[in-house]
Amino acid sequence: MRRFVIVGHRASTTGDFKLDDICGGAGRLDVLIRCINSSFFLSHSLRRDVEAYLILQGGDDAPKTLRFKGDELRYLNPDERSTASLMRNALLKKLSDSEIKASPGIYVSRRGLRDVLSSLSESGEIVYLKEEGEDIRRTELPEDIVFVLGDDRDLSEEEEQALKEHADRSLCLGPISYHSDHCITIAHNEMDRRV
Template identity: 65%
Template sequence: MKYFVITGHKASTSGDFKLDDISGGAGRLDIMCRCINSGFFLSHDLRKDVQVYLVLEGGNDAPKTVRFSGEDIRYLNPDERSTSSLIRNALLKKVSIDEEVKSSPGVYVSRMSFEKVINKLSEIGSFVYLKEDGEDCRAYEFPENPVFVLGDNRDLTDEEENILLEKNPEKISIGPRSLHADHCIIIVHNEMDRRCS
């Protein structure tokens, strides 16, 4: 399994946004939607061995985490509008602390913070921090069950970075330029695909 954790620093947690306003009022939820697209879509297929954790940190009901699971995902389409609708439906679910609620097949919502997500995944996989100044991924041997962590349109905050660094992640760069988060996900998949083919 491959895991991706993306921090949506301003992304809405209340679900009261308009689907026409995901890049404005919903706090750059469009970035989260594109990360879902990059995380799962192949041409005419979906990657089933992927889980994406969107850690949403905006608004009064923060934090919330929406988890997409490739094993059982349904109703996922490549356009941002329908993905934001799946996220909004998840955010409208009643969810109490310490539970994860299924919103639709393959989409789950919880009140997990970034720290809780990292602690949970530390029992499952090996952290790989995507960072411009990391080791070049071309020469990198990916671990089993990698957990890739990346920022949205901003890097991890100092607090988030410290939480991650406590887990001793490997730090990799996927190229010499700073890229959009969703583009980083595509390149990581491509690098791993090349090693498997």
């Protein structure tokens, strides 16, 4: 299974944002929404064998993690506004210590990056998508793989340190630095060609 972990450095955890203001008030939630789009959407279908984790680190209730599970997802549409609405709904749920289901295929929990990485350490190789990595086209890619990347900001030193405890490799996607959602599209394309 392919998994994507995207760190939203200032993304809202409280759900008190307006759907018209997902770039500003919601802490660049738009970036994460586009990552969900590229993680799951195919022409006329969804990728069912994919999971995406959004690590939300902004607002007064940080951290929270939204987990999107491809084989259960419903009501996901490709436009940003409707995905923002699903995410807001999840963030407004009352949370205890365990992960809860907010809507079909969307789960919310109080986990941060370290917790998520630990929980995925047996789920496949964890790799860091980063400009200075090995070329993704010239390396082996296991079928079970976890790609970790930042939003519009790179991972902080502390986050990189946490990641290095689990990831031995950084992979790069080309000679240019891309938006996170574009990175996911390119990584998927490379994996699709290996199947």
